[in-house]
Amino acid sequence: MNNDSTIDLARLSAMDVTLAARLLKGVRDATLSGQRPLVRPRPVIGESWRRMLRDGVDPDRDVRRGLLSLDEVEERRQSSPLGPVLPLLREALVEVAEATQHIMVISDADGRILWREGHPAVLRKGDRLGFEVGALWAEHVVGTNGVGTPLVTRRPVQVFSAEHFVESHHGWTCTGAPIKDPRDGRVLGVVDVSGPLETMHPATLSWVTSVARLAEARLRERHVAGLERLRSVAAPLLARMPGRALAVDPYGWPAAVTGMPLPERVALPRHTAEGRCWIPSLGSCQVTALAGGWLLVLADGAPQPLTATRIVLDLSRPRRPSLHVTGGAASWVHELSPRHAELLFLLARQPGGRSAAGLADDLFGDPGRTVTVRAEMSRIRRYLGDLLAHRPYRFQEDAEVRAVLPRDPLDLLPHSTAPAVVRARTPGP
Incomplete structure (x- = not known):
């Protein structure tokens, strides 16, 4: 590894654990002190550290906030949309976690730990870290970790040793994957596998990710069953x-x-x-x-399009992007999926419009990926109708379009890895 390289977990795992931890600690200490580290942290870790410094998280002190009572935990468990997939998660993770000295943790969308099972000795170590049922492990409270960071980035994250922002977590390794609602893309919570430093293995990331996808597939099956029940109620009414x-x-x-x-x-x-x-x-x-x-x-007749006078793309809440449309006496608000929020943000920055190749370059750094872009834009136009024109893609020309951005650029679509969004998040020289 040299000064221009980025840490790679696969290479890191092949090193002696003590040496790898020492390397990461040097990277963290140099980064936090404003110096140039020997190697750069992984982008997902580096951006998380920047958020922690911005939010005032203390890198040297373990902060624990508001442990829920048993009654409060049980209330959240009963209302959790992850309850139906809990047996699947246990079957896929707990036995292997116990055998490999890990524990399985499931959090809700706030980062509250609702379930925790696994190796007894590791459970006791988790207690000493405050990694227990009812604890809040949101990123802005306890720093970079395998529960809070996937909630922000909306993708699986493995955090090893000193990649944790808070020093007391450096003897720990954790791997978390978000579980998303197949109906609307909301993150419902995180499934995480954690253990002592020496248990780190890069394959854990693909294992936990696969189990999270299995849980989403099970939720999708439940959704289809719900549509079948609704169809049985609605079909007789519609027939008449x-x-x-x-x-x-x-x-x-x-x-x-x-x-x-x-x-x-x-x-x-x-x-x-x-x-x-x-x-x-x-x-x-x-x-x-x-x-x-x-x-x-x-209503009878063809759908009457709304002539928009004002379109507001609200990205001020990182986890709940939305589009507000006002025209005449009508108004409408729609919560956006992460991908659609990215695309509409890019269009809001380009009033003259953007071609499919241009959007592909903005999203993927590859102007050839136009098939994916056209498919997503087709989905957007199905619900926005004439509010969005094409050839090139652009908002309705006579509408006032405004993007409401978060106060801090770091909070701009933090899940996004699109090159154009990453550039918009990064302060200039």
């Missing part, structure tokens, strides 16, 4: 109705339809309620509650 109507679940996924093609997904207003509302891809609709979803009855 004239005109165009459809039944959707609370997330806008269609279960049954009459008088029109089945849409891929409907962008519902943030606070859907019974009555009349405007939906970009459908126009004016009468909304009625159903068991497990909504009945949408479309």
